[in-house]
Amino acid sequence: METAFALAWVEEIAQRVAAARDRLTELDAAIGDADHGANLDRGFSEVRRALAESVPATPAEALTATGATLIRKVGGASGPLYGSFFRSMGKALQEGADFAEAFAAGVVAVERLGKAAAGDKTMIDALAPASKALAAAAGEGVEPTEAFERAARAAADGARATIPLRARRGRASYLGERSIGHEDPGAASSALIVAALGKAAPAW
Template identity: 70%
Template sequence: MDTGFFVTWLRDAATRIRLQRDRLTELDAAIGDADHGANLDRGFTEVCKALEDWPPTAPAQALLTAGTTLIRRVGGASGPLYGSAFRAMGKALQDPVTLPGFAAAFEAGVVAVERLGKAAPGDKTMIDALAPASRALTAAVEKGLTPYEAFHRAAVAAEEGSRATIPMRARKGRASYLGERSVGHEDPGAASSALILGALAGVAVKEATKEVD
């Protein structure tokens, strides 16, 4: 997992978010204010620009650039939350990057979100996708799985975590204003977290294929 891996991950995440922009916005329209797709699309587009303007020379730097850009360009709730997550990951990540190192950094990112947003699992937020993903990574490290397998499991866990927000009643963010009416809708932030984890797994596939070549 070199610097290029992380740049590709972030670019891939940007593409997936661009493609799912309307779906994210629709999820946010149902229980929020219909801007999550626009927010993240704007943010990750800026991340891609920043990665071109200041090409990172180390993995941690890629994550720090992404985090700072998201904080500086997104606004809303998701900007500071995702921004802090990437910055915390970047700060915790050691070079050269190993799977255990990545898992620990990822967990630091999740903790940053929890600390800033004061949300806990079950509150129907991005935490409900991020925390299961982090647990999946840690478990994969313990089992000694390959990065490819670990990222794949994390992506699946995030997907499942996002879907699991559907029956939840929101306790944080805008959706909490709806009370009981928030039940029955997927949380947009959890859905975007699943996209970002999906991108991670996707890049790992590419890497794995490269290794085979």
């Protein structure tokens, strides 16, 4: 895994978040504060700036810097949650984990911080299936491109599966039954982040 891959992944995320900003905001308007798209777009714009000003030497440094910037610059719950995800990935890589293991460490960090589990109608509903797909692909020894495609499909399916769920965590949980029928914005943005892996794969 090259540093160029981590940088390409983050750059692709930033582009996809910018393109999906309005959709993410619309999803959040239905069951949240209507700021998810704007917050993430601003956060990844800051990440771009930070990585350009101080180019990381390793993938671990790139993801750690991404997480730290999101925590500092993004308001609401998404900054700390995504920040913890990327920082935990960076730490795991630094300690010798492979990519699937590092991704799993990031998911665990989000679960702990958000006190959420699969089925709670949160970003975990997209991230956890993606992590399982990556782990299975790693166990089979498949190429990164195929692994990332599997993860992206799993995350997208997980995000769509939040539509009929009643939210049990986050602001959406205050709506009770009214949260049913809406895709969770955090799951939607998580699926977008996982999908960005495929575009970055050539830099692996």
